[in-house]
Amino acid sequence: MNGKDLACSLATCIVSLTASAYEKPQVCTLHTNWTFCQVGDTLWSEAKVPGTIHQDLLNHNRIPNPFYGMNEEAVQWVENEDWMYRTSFVVNEHQLSRDAAVLEMDGLDTYADVYLNGALILHADNMFVGHKIQVKPVLRKGVNHLLVRFRSAVKEVLPQLATNGFEYPASNDHSPWRTSVYTRKAPYSYGWDWGIRLATCGIWRPVRLVFSDVARIEDYYVCQKSVSANRAEVDNRLEINNVTSRTVTALLKVNYHYSANDTKEISKRIELRPGENTVSLPASIDNPHLWMPNGWGEPSLYKFTASVTVDGAEIARQEREVGLRTIRVVMDDDEYGKSFYFVVNGRPMFAKGANFIPDDALLPNVTPQRYKRIFEDVKAANMNMLRVWGGGIYEDDNFYSEADRNGILIWQDFMFACSTYPHDPLFIKRVETEAEYNIKRLRGHASLAMWCGNNEIYEGMRYWGWKRKYTAETFAEMERGYDVLFRQLLPKMVERLDSSRFYMHSSPYEANWGRPDSWKIADSHNWGTWHGRKPFESFDSSIPRFMSEYGFQAFPEMKTIRTFAEEKDFELESPVMNAHQKADIGNALIKQTMGLYYKVPARFEDMVYVGLVLQGHGMRHGMEAHRRNRPYCMGSLFWQLNDSWPVVSWSAIDYYGNWKALMYQSKRAFAPILINAIREDNNLCVYLISDELHDRDDVSITVELMDFDGKTHSRWTCNGRLTANSSLLFMKKPVGEWLGKQDAASSLLHLTLKAKNGATLADNVYYFAYPKDQKLPEASIETSVKRRGDEIEMTLKTDRLARDIFIEVPVQGVRFTDNFFDLLPGQRKTIVITSTEGLSLKDFTFRLHQLGGVR
Incomplete structure (x- = not known):
């Protein structure tokens, strides 16, 4: 190689080194190698992070399952103790050479001191706040030691309680000492009228160590200045932290797109002073795809990417999914009082x-x-x-x-x-x-x-x-x-x-x-x-x-x-049932209200079923x-x-x-189109309710009066218009005209709404009497079951009315396309049953409940 070639080679090397002098951030997740110990003890055991002290104790069989039986009481000692978590990790020389090293702790529950290599780096006192700690000065090449000491959230604030002079009215705090109000910690963890008391502590959200050069994007917010169907004006607002001691020239770029083939990019040169910098980069989007709520259209999302480049190297990047829309809450004085409603995209x-x-x-x-x-x-x-x-x-x-x-x-x-x-x-x-x-x-x-x-x-x-x-x-x-x-x-x-x-x-x-x-x-x-x-x-x-x-x-x-109780506990007021009923009047009130509408069953299992039906229909x-x-x-x-x-x-x-x-x-x-039949004084009124954004002309309602054996006694049809985003009274007659000479205890109205092309838009059933007063038959329900891929398909048919059919399958989390439904005489209905765990036709078992079968 001659001198000229050597010079060119050196120049190439220098350019290459300059171009790669800065690197993208390196994110190291610190979720392994954790152990925990009770303060005052010497036993360190394996811990899971993110996690809680109760989960770790449970994993080591040091407490019973708090959800089972009456074990809640047996685990309350945990909240009164202090606990320590520790881990170690290795940092190499190259990582130490980076401009910044930040320990990100997204959630510490709650009063915690954090130590790294002998230094106190954080004093935390709020479960709801994440922390970013500059730790480069205390990091070491090789093994580093991180320890978090949690202080009892209850004991920590007892001096406040003792000196306050009065007790706050926090009745859901299930403890002799109502300390929860003093601590910025999830209130429900102290107990509620539906909640177990598990006043946890621990590293409950992720922990990361992030190495970076020159600058970090601390916050990226796509602020929507104005949005319409024709145009959206947004402002890309960034908080960028220059971690060096010198002013740096950088290129800020923002890419955004709805689909991969319509990407647009805007950019500008910026000067980053040492420390925090606030930068704005406006953008316009013509004819935007608007984000729409469920039922109104697609919740369209744009992908925005902001990046910071210095000397040709990308040093920071953040991405956001952005839905362009307007949401306004209207709370205005009006002729009735004060309105309250949401306006979405106008x-x-x-x-x-x-x-x-x-x-x-x-x-x-x-x-x-x-x-x-x-x-x-x-x-x-x-x-x-x-x-x-x-x-x-x-x-x-x-x-x-x-x-x-x-x-x-x-x-x-x-x-x-x-x-x-x-x-x-x-x-x-x-x-x-x-x-x-x-x-x-x-x-x-x-x-x-x-x-x-x-x-x-x-x-x-x-x-x-x-x-x-x-x-x-x-x-x-x-x-x-x-x-x-x-x-x-x-x-x-x-x-x-x-x-x-x-x-x-x-x-x-x-x-x-x-x-x-x-x-x-x-x-x-x-x-x-x-x-x-x-x-x-x-x-x-x-x-x-x-x-x-x-x-x-x-x-x-x-x-x-059955996951928390045994057969001997299957009584409405057994100790275990009461331990899992946190509302003082709960079980007695369920039974009392049930008696207004249903015959109260003697068997506990039947009462559970009827209680589910009661809650569903009542709500x-x-x-x-x-x-x-x-x-x-x-x-x-x-x-x-x-x-x-x-x-x-x-x-x-x-x-x-x-x-x-x-x-x-x-x-x-909550169906987009609803038929609602309701008795108002002596009239039976039929309302049509639509959340759709377009009118439907030439709709028709057919109303059939039938008995529980399936015989149709009369039929009415009424034509009209379904107005968008509204509720309208569609039909109204005295109850006697609907019922005629038929028995209210064994008759029903079947209402069907159809579009002009014959498609069914909605249907409903109206009963003239409460279930307890009805002459409900115990219908004979025919079932057939077959496998369809990873799903189970069940078809049901009945000879007589079957009310509130509940298909019970002994697998947790199973999904049904429908359940707790009425099946009219001669009607055939197909239900698809799925599970994330998969369902085997060979092992598939089920049980059917119907209101007519409960005595």
Whole structure:
């Protein structure tokens, strides 16, 4: 090689080294090699991260299964102890040469000191906040040691309780010491009227060590400035941290596309000063694909990618899935009181859905697969909204991403519920940090529809007797604290960080405990059918502007009960059943209300079945009353969608993922097109309710009067128009004209709505009498079962009316295309049954229940 060739070779090498001097971030997940130990002990055992102390103790058989029998009491000692977690990891010389090393801890529950190589690097005191700690100065080449010491969340705040002078009204805190309000930790973990008390601690969300050069993207937010069908204007807002001590010139690029063949790119040169830099890069999208809620169209998502390049090397990148839409909450004074409804992409939307609680008492059990299944269920049940209730957690990113992909709007509470809270400077600072962290984390999601300050605290202060319980001075201080937290701090945070979204200080907005006029004002919680012991028909007169909570309990089905109880426990008021019933009036009220509508069975298993039927039909009555009264009422979110452990509760889906009758009835009540027949005084009125965005001309309803043996006695047909996004009275006659000379106890109306092309749009059945007064036959149901790929296909046919058929299959989490349904005489129905575990036809067993077979 001559001199010229050598010079060229050296030059090439120098250019190559310059081009590759910076690297992309290296993310090292620190989830292995963890052990745990009780403080004061020397026994270190293998731990799982993310996880909780209860899960680790359970894995080592050091506590019994807290969900079984009455074991909840046997594990309460855990919350009073301090615990340590430790791991070690290796760092090489090249990693140490990078410009920055950041330890990211997404969730520590709750009071924790974090030590790395002998240095205290973090003092954590809020379960709801993630942490990013610059650790390069304390890292070592070779083995590094990381230790997290958790202090008992109960003991930590006992001095606050002792010096406060009064006890907060946190009645759901199932302990002699109501300490939960002092700690920024999931309130439900201290117990609730459906929840087990497992006041956990642990590393409950992921841990990472991230090495990077020059700069990190700390936050990327695609802010939607304006969106219409013709054009969307967005602002790509980034917080970029220059981790060096010098100003750096960088190229910021943003790529965005709806499909792979329409990618667009914008870019600009930026100067990054040492430390935090805020950068803005606007973009326009013509004729955007709008994100639509479930039932209205596709929840279209664009992919946005922001990258930072320095000296030709990409040093940072973040991606976002963005749904372009407008969501507005209308809460205006009107002739009735104060409206409350959501307008999505310019159209008023009737909100159909439920309240969501944490899906497990042991949060790391909730996997991305479980979130995916939840939203598959929610979508299948024709819902378009979930309310994340304020006594749980700000859910994992996967929750909101699944909501985005499935077109489900999210009403997001801040995590405060059913008690007043402190408002001292340190507490306020913790809440401010928590609000900033979670607002910034969640604001980019298309599904996020609104923020709400708390659950039921305003109502509690006005109508739950708190004012009588405390001195005037103490209660006045509580009121000041309420204003500081929910009328000043949180709305200020939302305005600063997420100004396009609606904020409401509390739900319900206007306390409605026993005040009929309050139904006219914004959102309401109706607990008349539970705490008020009212019949389900009370839903017809207690019509709110928006119903954000209402509910009635039922046991889970027997296969779930058998996971926590034995045959000897199968009594309504057995100790084990009461341990899994956290509502004081629960089991007795279920039986009492059952007696209004059904013959109360003697056998426990039959009572469980009839209780499921009762909950489903009773709650459906409320859903239909709300939809029927639109646009005065514009939302129906029942309590509650899910369970956090196997329990008797208000849920529609039990802990193991089994749909109760309530979930099937909500699917029917929330159908895009609904026929609702309801008795009003002496008339039977037939309403047509549509959530579709287009009118349907020339529809017809056919109504058949038939007896339970299948004989048709009369038939009516009425033609008309189905108006989009509305509820209209379609037919009205005195009840006697519908029934004629037939026996109300053995007759029904079968109503069918058809389009002009003959396609069935909806059908329904109306009964003239309560089930307890009906002459229900025990129908002979013919069944045939065959395998179809990985599914089981079951076909049923009956000679006479079979009410509320329940197909019971002894496999947890099985899905049915339908269940808890009525089968009319001569009708044939095919059900498809699936399981994530797969179903074998050879081993497939089932049992049929029908209301006529219960004695």
